[in-house]
Amino acid sequence: MRTKAIIRLLFTAGVVTWLALVFTDIPILISSVNSIPPDIPVWLPNVLLDMFILSLYYYYKLKIDKGDLNFVDLLWRVFATGLVATVISLALRLVDFLLGNTKLASHVVFIDFVYLINLGLMISFLIMAFMAWKRLILYQKSKWLLRLWSFFEYSLLISLVYNSFDFPFVSWIYNIMLGLLIVTGLVLSGNMKWVAFLNFRQKWTSLLLLLLTVFYLGYSLFTNSNLAYEINKIAPVFTDYRGHVFILSVVVFVTLYSIFSFLVILFNLPTTSVFEQKLEEVVNFQRISQSIQTEQSEESVYNILLETSVSTVFADAGWLEVIINERENRIFTYQITDKESRDIIRHLNENNVKGILDQGSDKTKNLSKHLASLKGSRFRSILAFPIHVKGNNIGTLALLKELPDGFNKEMTRIVSTFANQAGISIENFRLLEEALQNERYKEELKIAKMVQKSLLPQLLEKDDDFEIEAFSESADEVGGDYYDTLRIGKHMVSLIIADVSGKGTTAAFHMSQMKGIFHSLAQQDFEPHEFMARANQALVYCLERGSFISASYFVINTHKKKIRYARAGHCPVLYYHAAQNCIEYFKDKGIALGMVRNKSYTNFIQTYEFEYKTDDIMVLYTDGITEAKNKKNEEFGYDRLAATLLEVKGLSAKQIQNHLVSRLYDFSETRNINDDYTTMIVKFK
Amino acid sequence: MIHIKRLQEDGADVIALVGEIDASSSIELDLAIAKSVGEGFTKILVDCSALEYISSAGLGVFMSYIEEFEDKHIKMVLFGMNEKVANTFEILGLNELLQIGMDKVQAKKLIQ
Numbered sequence: 001m002r003t004k005a006i007i008r009l010l011f012t013a014g015v016v017t018w019l020a021l022v023f024t025d026i027p028i029l030i031s032s033v034n035s036i037p038p039d040i041p042v043w044l045p046n047v048l049l050d051m052f053i054l055s056l057y058y059y060y061k062l063k064i065d066k067g068d069l070n071f072v073d074l075l076w077r078v079f080a081t082g083l084v085a086t087v088i089s090l091a092l093r094l095v096d097f098l099l100g101n102t103k104l105a106s107h108v109v110f111i112d113f114v115y116l117i118n119l120g121l122m123i124s125f126l127i128m129a130f131m132a133w134k135r136l137i138l139y140q141k142s143k144w145l146l147r148l149w150s151f152f153e154y155s156l157l158i159s160l161v162y163n164s165f166d167f168p169f170v171s172w173i174y175n176i177m178l179g180l181l182i183v184t185g186l187v188l189s190g191n192m193k194w195v196a197f198l199n200f201r202q203k204w205t206s207l208l209l210l211l212l213t214v215f216y217l218g219y220s221l222f223t224n225s226n227l228a229y230e231i232n233k234i235a236p237v238f239t240d241y242r243g244h245v246f247i248l249s250v251v252v253f254v255t256l257y258s259i260f261s262f263l264v265i266l267f268n269l270p271t272t273s274v275f276e277q278k279l280e281e282v283v284n285f286q287r288i289s290q291s292i293q294t295e296q297s298e299e300s301v302y303n304i305l306l307e308t309s310v311s312t313v314f315a316d317a318g319w320l321e322v323i324i325n326e327r328e329n330r331i332f333t334y335q336i337t338d339k340e341s342r343d344i345i346r347h348l349n350e351n352n353v354k355g356i357l358d359q360g361s362d363k364t365k366n367l368s369k370h371l372a373s374l375k376g377s378r379f380r381s382i383l384a385f386p387i388h389v390k391g392n393n394i395g396t397l398a399l400l401k402e403l404p405d406g407f408n409k410e411m412t413r414i415v416s417t418f419a420n421q422a423g424i425s426i427e428n429f430r431l432l433e434e435a436l437q438n439e440r441y442k443e444e445l446k447i448a449k450m451v452q453k454s455l456l457p458q459l460l461e462k463d464d465d466f467e468i469e470a471f472s473e474s475a476d477e478v479g480g481d482y483y484d485t486l487r488i489g490k491h492m493v494s495l496i497i498a499d500v501s502g503k504g505t506t507a508a509f510h511m512s513q514m515k516g517i518f519h520s521l522a523q524q525d526f527e528p529h530e531f532m533a534r535a536n537q538a539l540v541y542c543l544e545r546g547s548f549i550s551a552s553y554f555v556i557n558t559h560k561k562k563i564r565y566a567r568a569g570h571c572p573v574l575y576y577h578a579a580q581n582c583i584e585y586f587k588d589k590g591i592a593l594g595m596v597r598n599k600s601y602t603n604f605i606q607t608y609e610f611e612y613k614t615d616d617i618m619v620l621y622t623d624g625i626t627e628a629k630n631k632k633n634e635e636f637g638y639d640r641l642a643a644t645l646l647e648v649k650g651l652s653a654k655q656i657q658n659h660l661v662s663r664l665y666d667f668s669e670t671r672n673i674n675d676d677y678t679t680m681i682v683k684f685k
Numbered sequence: 686m687i688h689i690k691r692l693q694e695d696g697a698d699v700i701a702l703v704g705e706i707d708a709s710s711s712i713e714l715d716l717a718i719a720k721s722v723g724e725g726f727t728k729i730l731v732d733c734s735a736l737e738y739i740s741s742a743g744l745g746v747f748m749s750y751i752e753e754f755e756d757k758h759i760k761m762v763l764f765g766m767n768e769k770v771a772n773t774f775e776i777l778g779l780n781e782l783l784q785i786g787m788d789k790v791q792a793k794k795l796i797q
Contacts, residue, residue, distance in 0.1 A: 501741035501744075502708070502742060502745075503708065545749045546715075546742070546745035546749035548741070550776075550777060569776060569777035570776070571776060587775075589781070590778055591777060591778025591779065591781055592777045592779075595777070595778065595782060596751075597752065604782075623776075635769075
């Protein structure tokens with residue numbers, strides 16, 4: 001909004017200064033014609049002219065900076081300004097022509113007025129072109145170029161100041177200044193980098209626009225110099241641009257740059273297609289590399305590869321064979337049918353042609369002749385490259401042409417690069433997929449671990465006859481250790497410890513089933529072997545092949561001070577007899593749940609019974625404890641477990657547990673466990 | 686890591702297990718047994734003399750074949766287990782479901 005206002009202000013300033021120029025120049029002219037000293041200082045029109053130039057300079061600067069113009073747009077603006085200037089100038093000529101040889105037409109004031117209009121138009125055209133050329137020259141700027149340009153602009157400013165004041169005319173200063181500016185302009189005119197970025201069509205447009213620009217320049221120069229000449233004949237003093245260093249330098253600069261650009265574009269025309277092709281290659285290359293980030297599937301990477309390769313080497317058709325597994329492969333085609341491409345592949349294989357579809361050493365060798373022997377095929381040239389991912393050949397890219405010898409060395413190189421890049425893209429794509437999969441898996445594990453944790457009881461049954469403590473620590477991977485207690489009656493409490501085979505979500509899932517089974521069956525006060533048989537029956541339908549659950553189930557009767565239990569493949573109970581001060585593992589018979597999937601399971605499970613006495617200790621645990629390893633790859637084992645218990649036999653259940661856990665960590669010398677540890681310690685009172 | 690070797694002796698397929706069987710390597714054991722069954726062997730001997738460790742997943746593999754072998758009348762005998770491995774089988778009660786011999790000679794007798 002603000003720039004818009006400034007642009008308007010500058011335009012107004014331009015108009016006002018021009019009008020002021022007219023109103024000061026004409027009186028001076030009249031005085032000069034009549035050979036009387038003018039009332040107005042002679043330098044005033046010059047100052048006004050320079051102010052006019054300055055306002056135009058900023059006006060066009062802002063106008064050009066405002067719009068995000070491309071090169072052709074810039075040229076178009078210059079052309080349009082020139083067109084307007086020329087049309088107005090021609091209109092004035094027409095008026096002049098219509099007036100004929102009337103007094104008015106030949107009056108010096110009228111001529112001067114026309115001259116001033118033409119001069120204003122020419123200056124605005126020049127400055128417009130100057131600003132546009134500045135933009136073009138500084139398109140790809142270096143520090144040095146920027147400095148030179150600033151030097152050029154400041155020198156022009158100095159020349160403007162020099163002209164403003166009526167310094168006594170010194171020929172050598174004038175010549176040096178003009179010469180310096182022209183040379184600088186010439187050097188700057190060498191910067192034509194923008195031309196390379198034009199495509200074929202844009203180049204033609206630019207040529208036309210530049211030609212017309214040069215024409216307008218020539219025309220306005222011609223008009224102005226004619227008018228100035230005519231005025232000069234009558235009046236010696238008026239605003240003559242012909243001695244104006246700034247205007248002359250800009251005229252030279254603008255003209256030179258226009259002509260240079262025109263010639264450079266003209267000579268660049270024949271090679272444009274090559275440039276365009278290179279540019280397209282780069283863009284295609286980028287497309288392949290970027291496809292990995294944006295595309296959803298490998299398939300689109302393949303399609304982009306095929307499309308870009310075909311278009312880059314101007315092939316008539318192409319296919320991409322992707323190996324899915326040893327027997328299967330998939331073909332992506334472009335301008336060719338599946339059948340045709342498979343025919344060609346078969347034909348090449350049948351004739352045992354080496355070096356086309358595999359990694360041949362020299363791709364430029366004429367192997368296409370073999371195509372000629374395939375009847376009904378329209379293709380006469382073939383170029384193929386294997387695509388590798390991590391050293392494995394995952395497919396072949398083949399490009400076809402109807403011309404014989406259609407592929408040159410350059411094309412071979414490009415396609416080879418494309419195939420390599422595609423291999424990298426696909427590999428990256430696969431890695432990304434894998435990483436995502438891992439992330440999902442981790443997330444899943446986190447949930448499983450949470451589920452598992454929540455399945456373990458927060459509180460264990462309390463009883464006056466015994467104290468009970470449990471501890472469970474799971475490894476990074478979710479395990480399936482489970483323990484629980486349930487009061488069956490006033491004097492009856494049931495206990496369970498179980499270990500689900502396998503890890504991960506399935507283990508957590510089976511664990512939750514085990515919990516359900518325990519809570520529903522334990523309440524019904526079954527004998528332990530009956531409990532196991534029923535649990536087995538229930539689990540048969542949900543445990544997959546190869547999965548099983550080891551468990552021990554206990555019913556403590558505090559009234560009779562007896563424990564009845566069944567061991568279904570779980571680690572043997574470690575028992576401390578306080579009276580005899582001895583330790584024992586209950587190695588009873590019993591196979592894990594899910595191992596026998598029919599009624600005969602009852603033959604493999606039994607209920608055992610023993611009495612407990614005060615200070616006896618029962619240690620239940622999972623194999624994570626006995627199989628815990630130290631750095632020497634030794635297992636914690638049954639003996640160490642028994643010895644650990646003996647060390648603290650007199651302490652409370654909680655203390656025994658703490659001791660056992662710390663012993664275990666000391667032994668394994670790490671906090672990173674690789675299996676689940678679970679213990680449940682019962683100390684009788 | 687597990688290394689599995691197979692050779693045929695007196696019409697029986699002898700599968701020798703060398704190393705440790707954990708959750709990941711149990712797949713190889715499963716493949717080896719499945720291959721043996723697929724090739725039509727009805728007598729399978731599993732040499733465990735160089736088996737150092739077996740996890741529950743490995744035991745699950747043996748377990749999973751019990752019913753199939755009964756249906757197809759395939760006999761499988763394991764032999765040569767070290768004490769630790771044998772203990773693992775015993776705790777789970779698999780020794781009651783599988784035939785386990787002391788050594789190859791005994792195993793060959795069992796399989797007849």
